Amino acid sequence: MATDLLQQRREQMFPKLTPTQLARLEEHCARRETTAGEILLSVGDTPRGLFIVTAGSVEVLMPTSDVHTETCAYSLVNVLTTGDFSGEMSTLRGTRALVRLRVREPGAVLEVGLDDLRRVVRNDAELSELMMRAFILRRMSMLQSGFSEVTVLGSGEAGDTLRIRQFLTRNARPYVDIDIDHDPDARALLERFHIRPEDLPVVVCRAGEVFKNPDIGSLAECLGINGQADDSVVHDLIIIGAGPAGLAAAVYAASEGLDVRVVDSFAPGGQAGTSSRIENYLGFPTGISGAALAGRALSQAQKFGAQLSVAWQAVRLHCDDWPFAVEMSNGSRLRGRAIVIASGAQYRTLEVANVERFLGSGIYYAATHLEAEMCAGEDVAIVGGGNSAGQAAVFLAGSCRHVHILVRAPDLAESMSAYLINRIEGSHNITLHTRTQVTELDGTNRLERVVWTTAGAAPVPQVLHHVFLMTGASPNTRWLAGCVALDDHGFVKTGPELTPGDLAGWSLPRSPYLLETSIPGVFAAGDVRADSVKRIASAVGEGSITVQFVHRALRDLPAAASPNVIAAA
Ligand SMILES: Cc1cc2nc3c(=O)[nH]c(=O)nc-3n(C[C@H](O)[C@H](O)[C@H](O)COP(=O)(O)OP(=O)(O)OC[C@H]3O[C@@H](n4cnc5c(N)ncnc54)[C@H](O)[C@@H]3O)c2cc1C
Secondary structure (H helix, E strand, C coil): CHHHHHHHHHHHHCCCCCHHHHHHHHCCEEEEEECCCCEEECCCCCCCEEEEEEEEEEEEEEECCECCCCECCEEEEEEECCCCECCCHHHHHCCCCCCEEEEEEEEEEEEEEHHHHHHHHHHCHHHHHHHHHHHHHHHHHHHHHCCCCCEEEECCCCHHHHHHHHHHHHCCCCCEEEECCCCCCHHHHHHHCCCCHHHCCEEECHHHCEEECCCHHHHHHHHCCCCCCCCCCEEEEEEECCCHHHHHHHHHHHHCCCCEEEEECCCCCHHHHHCCCECCCCCCCCCECHHHHHHHHHHHHHHCCCEEEECCCEEEEECCCCCEEEEECCCCEEEEEEEEECCCEEECCCCCCCHHHHECCCEECCCCHHHHHHHCCCEEEEECCCHHHHHHHHHHHCCCCEEEEECCCCCCCCCCCHHHHHHHHCCCCEEEECCEEEEEEECCCCCCEEEEEECCCCCEEEECCCEEECCCEEECCHHHCCCCCECCCCCECCHHHCCCCCCCCCCCCCCCCCCECCCCCEEECHHHECCCCCCHHHHHHHHHHHHHHHHHHHHHCCCCCCHHHHCCC
């Protein structure tokens, strides 16, 4: 697969700069002689920019560490010659390098610094297209290569293994996956790394560092996934949540010259990032996976200079002072002149006693390729009657033996789009169970048995290992801690929805802008907003239009007089 991609797209992945393009870049470059064997960049280094080869050649090498043999070898990806340039998405993001650059034949390179590189991709349309396409394709090829300096060892059936795999996959990090239940050398591997079964899953990072069942914060640290950022600065805009709403706000705000910081507690893409195929998003007639949409949006935001930190969870918004401050679970504190709340909503769970026990090892909230692989050839149940349930059913029916949809309602007409209902009805291996709910879950290490009950009938026990919950959402607003007005379900009220009572502390002569909360300069977009349409397009739309109100608020906030909001201006 990797070889195919390399062949098909080689020219786009490794385009040569023309003399005219080179001349435009030269003003940003420092020239440097190279010697054979010289390492220009090591895996794990924070890149200071990219190299353009002007004489001689440079090897691009990917680590192929093999925990079975404890060797750390390199595989040759390409040899850069005159006119070629190095770099991939981590270069632009300023995060740790995934490849090694070694001079093969002595010559010279031009070095473009990170700030200059970012300026070029922002301002030079032709070079921007050429480089962004090359960077994105190079990362895709790395993901498909199966090579990495990161190895995950764990049971494929354990919830924590899935959590780690999801974090790496959703953050587009290549990794080697060893399923301890199926790898013939599993026992020897565990002994070699002194790992007890209760330590699993483990992640072996660069240089053999072993992380036992790491939380995602430690994992992000070990991977160097977040670029270096100066947390003492006051940003123009802080966006909490990098789902469709947050990423759209980031793209528009950064492209309009604002200094933007985005944080997400898990990975870019939000709920949309977990969707296997989105078919109703404008411009993608054959559908697009949530991961691809999120990857493109993130690259776009970063091209314009937005900074993203993942595995950063906002735990408190301080809105009494201005600039505002947001406290993070890792102890960091960010300050910003305006805030966009784009923290989305979370799926509701089952009202069954032991549901938490099976999260990730039988109970799932997303139906992506990862989950589909685990359920291949087996029966699965999907709880819920909305569009995401319908999409999951159609998708899983492609690889699972049988898909059971369980809904409390008498039919799907009120909750699901007609096109999905038609596909479900036309599918031979999907059965809809109306007026039905899960009443029992059972199993030891993993989910083994599910009981569901249809109104007026006896409970039906099923041998079934996978249940997908697609049962509606609750807002991620706990971190707002009474700062902004919320509706009865905890969603953030904005603009016209705000009552005089909600605005008792409002400090400006004007009314709140559309999408502005009860605190001037704090906005909400996407699923987290009261009465929002729970769709990607509307989240993207809200995220992007928020930015014009952010501009206006940045103009009138410093002029406002209320000590309530402006205390620290
Ligand atoms: C499986 C599935 C399939 C779907 N399919 C479709 C579809 O085909 N078409 C469609 O239009 N819609 C679809 N949807 C709905 C759509 O994905 C959502 O409406 C959309 O993602 C909402 O975007 P958002 O940015 O508002 O919130 P989210 O996507 O929920 O993103 C919120 C982000 O905020 C982060 N976050 C939460 N709390 C914090 C915190 N305290 N600190 C930092 N970060 C935080 C989360 O990690 C998350 O990344 C689907 C949803 C799912 C789950």
